[in-house]
Amino acid sequence: MAEGKQGNTKEITIEERLLALFRLQKADSKIDNIQFLRGELPFEVSDLEDEITGLETRIKNYKEEVTVLKKSITAEKNRVSDSKGKIKEYEVKLNEIRNNREFDSLNKEIEYQGLEIELADKHIKEFTKAIDVKKVQITEAETVLGDKKEDLTVRKSELEQIVGETQNEEVDLKKLSDDLSLVIEPRLLQAYLRIRKSVRNGLAVVKVEREACGGCFNKIPPQRQLEIAQRRKVIVCEHCGRVLVDKGFEDEVV
Ligand SMILES: [Zn+2]
16 A cells, blocks of 8 residues: 555656646547537527517517507597587587677688698508508517527527536536646646647647657657656657657546
């Protein structure tokens, strides 16, 4: 039993560090793959949700405008029936008049009420037209809204399926990644994270394969290959800067 090792992280060998780094790379690459599978879906879903909220607000506003227009039409109709009532009263009075002055004045009133009716009718026509325009806008917006909602349902279920399939795996991988990050020397971890960001495939730790760097595929001199196989030093590719590890690591990681 290695009793001296208990609770003493300083005794972690370079080989163990490299192995931890290799395992970290594997976990992070798997997380990358899961996120790649989800792709743009999470963004598409939230964009759709925003669009739907916007459309619903627009439709609500249109409907409120229709309500206001309808109220205005009712008011204009009341004005028409008021004027018609007055005209009837004046016409009755016309039969009872005694002089020209009263006759003229009543006729003027009747004419005035007639103009009021014309004006109100004109307004009613305008408001009715405006309502028709709004109704077309509402129908159009509702059609778009329906399509967007259908689209959202499809995208959401796609996303839920992908997330559902990979969620537990991702949680486990993130935990593993965090645990391994704690074991790896901070300077090495920083270098790892920096390289990962700078390379397209997110690979900062690669194996030597066919005597070449598994990241950039440049040949590695035999002496360096030997040093890598010995696992006593952290060796980086002189072309791409990735950390190079012995191919045998693959068999030691489950
Ligand atoms: Zn390289």
